[in-house]
Amino acid sequence: MKSISLDLDRELxxxxxxxxxxxxxxxxxxxxRVKAGQARKAQPFAERIARHPAIxxxxxxxxxxxxxxxxxxxxxx
Numbered sequence: 001m002k003s004i005s006l007d008l009d010r011e012l013x014x015x016x017x018x019x020x021x022x023x024x025x026x027x028x029x030x031x032x033r034v035k036a037g038q039a040r041k042a043q044p045f046a047e048r049i050a051r052h053p054a055i056x057x058x059x060x061x062x063x064x065x066x067x068x069x070x071x072x073x074x075x076x077x
Contacts, residue, residue, distance in 0.1 A: 012020045045064040049055055 049064050
C-alpha cells in the first residue's frame with residue numbers, strides 16, 4: 001500500500017495546486033459515500049416502497065418482499 005501512496009503523492013505533486021485540491025476533495029467525497037453505504041443496512045422492499053413518492057399508496061402494513069415473491073411464484077407457473 002505504501003508504493004501506491006508514494007505514486008499518488010508524486011502524481012499530485014505534478015498537478016497544479018487547484019487541480020490537486022479538486023482531486024483530493026473528489027476522492028474524499030467518494031470515500032465518505034463508500035463508508036456511508038457500508039454502514040447503511042438495506043431496508044426491506046416494503047419500507048422502501050411505502051415512502052416512495054411515485055407510489056405513495058403502497059400499504060405500509062403489507063410485506064412487499066413477501067408479496068413480490070408470491071407474485072413471482074404465480075407468474076412462473
